[in-house]
Amino acid sequence: MCQLLGMSCAQPTDFTFSFTGFAARGGHTDHHADGFGVAFFENKACRVFIDNQPSCQSPVAELIKNYPIKSRNVIAHIRKATQGDIQLENCHPFMRELWGRHWIFAHNGDLLNYRPKLDGHYQPVGGTDSEQAFCYIMQGLRARFGNREPSSSELFTAVEALTQEISRHGVFNFLFSNGRMLFAHCSTQLYYLVRAWPFATAHLVDADMTVDFSQTTCQDDRVAVIATRPITDNENWVSFGPGQLTMFERGQAILHAVVPIPKAVQKTNAANLNCV
């Protein structure tokens, strides 16, 4: 399948350290070599970098490792194709607009025979189950709220209901953000940690690199990192439970819910646990 990496921050923060470890999994320390993508929100703007080369050797990945873009919400994805060809239009994250905001989505999993009814407001450009699910979520938000942007808690309830509908179809680990909130859902495997004052050092799993965050941060900083597998080996990563949906805002986990997963899907998901 694929791997996900997300970041939600109190202050605009650069992603170069985390991405250096994550990018190595795209063909160097792991086999997710069928393309990658990273979306950076900078206020309301969003930059999406995608490439169909493995992230361990792509010039676009080199740029991202060396250009300290400062962002409050980041979503990254390295791909091991399950559905859809190895083409650029199938690289996550995907982007659409609603209520004058960009929305970003990346998925790790496999939705079987998933053909949601799409009314045309949002249509997939590529051939993945993931982009179909994203379009269905965007359509569902528009159908519920029309042109009125909902509150955070209304949005959370809507995302929870839509996640329940979609996760009946299979493994549906995802990251989803509008540049203010970042939603993380776990079907099978997802971890997170929150770095806050007083900061310490962190050492990557996938590269011999250590950063002492106490040298570059202040008391107001707070960073939540969400990953399919922990990207550092000396920090306390917390495992999401099956069905857990969490909304992060400015580096804090604000709202939680557990989305029920039907038993038949639980069995398939358990079989897929080691397939990330």
Added chain:
Amino acid sequence: MCQLLGMSCAQPTDFTFSFTGFAARGGHTDHHADGFGVAFFENKACRVFIDNQPSCQSPVAELIKNYPIKSRNVIAHIRKATQGDIQLENCHPFMRELWGRHWIFAHNGDLLNYRPKLDGHYQPVGGTDSEQAFCYIMQGLRARFGNREPSSSELFTAVEALTQEISRHGVFNFLFSNGRMLFAHCSTQLYYLVRAWPFATAHLVDADMTVDFSQTTCQDDRVAVIATRPITDNENWVSFGPGQLTMFERGQAILHAVVPIPKAVQKTNAANLNCV
């Protein structure tokens, strides 16, 4: 104002030569230093690179100059802000989705007191007149055709009518593409050329660089380049007439129309001729 550069090609073609000259105008050979952007279509996928640093010194621009992305349709823009702050969300090109295709838009000009009625299907993320115009075009296409993707000629007629509506409000030079067709409209200043077999050498205006295209092309190649000001000094650039709308497909100018411009707007446009 700003400058535009577009490319429509029969075969996927790299943009590094053209972009090297164009990027120099973003703060080196010219004053368009308030950000830049380039969108590359690769089949149905579209990569948009934007930066709020001047293109003559941005690391993102360096990547684009050195990474030969092969594309049939490219739209690039360097910005000199007239409306909207110097922020990333105001950098062109803008992107939206319709009929399962990405659509890209970049504008050079100034639309005065332009507040189109937007029904919510497409809303601007930033604060520019340009993104308002783009959303209005997208809304107009959706309103005319619903979920049915029109033929090329139907699309051309629709874009012509929408251009006429918007160009009443001021200077409206633009490039617009869905990855198959590329539309170019001129209010005040726009040039194009078509390179075809037998190819020759081209020398940049803004950098001492020459390419001999006969060494890297074949008989089937054909490239149309569209620019606010010619980017080479030894080729035959053709000037668009005021109001000229042209649709390019695979390196050929396929359809033309002249969109009438009201006299009052013509006078303002004439005064703006040297402001690009």
